[in-house]
Amino acid sequence: MKRPLMLFREHQSALDQAIFFAQFAEPGDICFCVGAGGAGKTSLAQILGPMLYGEQSSQQSGTKPFILVSLDAADRAYFSSKDFIRSCLLELGDPFRSRVEDVSRWELAPEIKQRLVRLTSLHSSRSHGEPEMRAAFVNLAKMLGVKLLIIDEANMLRLTQKTRVPTDYLESLRRLGDKAGCSIILFGTIDLLGLLGHSAQLNRRTSRIHIARMSCRDECGAIEFTAFLKGIEIDYSITPGLLTEQRFAVHELTYGIPGEIVGLVKRAKMTAGAEGVELEWKHVSKAGHLPMAWKQMITEADLIESTMEGTGSMPDPRADAAHPKRKIRMKPRRTANSKYSS
Structure with missing residues (x-):
């Protein structure tokens, strides 16, 4: 849920x-x-x-x-x-x-x-x-x-x-x-x-x-983030306190993005289920993204924040380094065996 x-x-x-x-x-x-x-x-x-x-x-x-x-x-x-x-x-x-x-x-x-x-x-x-x-x-x-x-x-x-x-x-x-x-x-x-x-x-x-993502930079933000984690513990039948007591670590793993928190919990529960044990913090801490994906998550969130808040430069639509545009090939690639190839 x-x-x-x-x-x-x-x-x-x-x-x-x-x-x-x-x-x-x-x-x-x-x-x-x-x-x-x-x-x-x-x-x-x-x-x-x-x-x-x-x-x-x-x-x-x-x-x-x-x-x-x-x-x-x-x-x-x-x-x-x-x-x-x-x-x-x-x-x-x-x-x-x-x-x-x-x-x-x-x-x-x-x-x-x-x-x-x-x-x-x-x-x-x-x-x-x-x-x-x-x-x-x-x-x-x-x-x-x-x-x-x-x-x-x-x-x-x-x-x-x-x-x-x-x-x-x-x-x-x-x-x-x-x-x-x-x-x-x-x-x-x-x-x-x-x-x-x-x-x-x-x-x-x-x-x-x-x-914006959820923040723990002030007392109000920390309280709201803790309340969100309590809801996740209820929804996914997690031992009370498992996430809330590690709220700052959870925030670092997910950068305060709600969907990332849900994904983290799902991956951790999958690992714990495969082992046939109850979910523990070690499962959650190991369920984070790989370093490259974690860095990309932060880079994209920061770029969106700086652009939308007017504190950063507008990204070039022709050369987006953080998330390059896919090239679309409208025609099938010719092969060496094609009768039309030279």
Whole structure:
């Protein structure tokens, strides 16, 4: 089980800022919400919409004030803007994938249902490209009153095809939100930093939020971190005090990143289970990352913190030393035995 999200001030601060942005942003405004891997970005993305507008079941019929989509592209090696639009349409009741009889059963206002039936009868996802799908999303978003588009795993925007530049997608998102009448919040990790500050025109329409790691530098932080560890001990049936009494050592092993703490505990319990013994501190202390991975975890967290807090230089999107961009090969490599090789 995961601990409740609101256990420490860093998360509460990020949530408060995201709520404030959503309430006062104008259509087309974009907010970058960036944190280290395991900082709790997905959890924050999932609760933001319901906290602002209520659960879907409590919303007025025929309305959808927010949608949440993920850019996780496990089935491909690059970001696809068409697949992104398709995901957005699915959240709104995609007319390209629905049948007229399906739309007729939806609980929508009569005038909206009538327009959707007409749209569904005229369109097919097999015969329409991205421009038509974007137009359909804009129309649906306006009809359903979408105010906020929440995008998780937005760092996938950096994984582009050879003919595209990541900032092209950012400009496209801004225009999409402007036309659809909604603001946009991007949740991502270190790769998302490369999209910050790329043009003066977009800079005035963007905000940034840092999802910080937990800190033990002051008494309040130490108390909150201890409370978080107590929750982990309860959730994973760990002997009380095993983690809390070693809170500073746990913080050093995980750098105060919630997801890293959970991963540490899972690895330690796996080792103890394989040995057929109860979990002890020696299992936890040996479950930390290898030195190279531990150093990378700290480097990325520090880079995100310095960039988002404005105390460090903006990373170069073309040469990110901490986390280099993957090269995408769109064509199969020719071999020496190929009949086309020279």
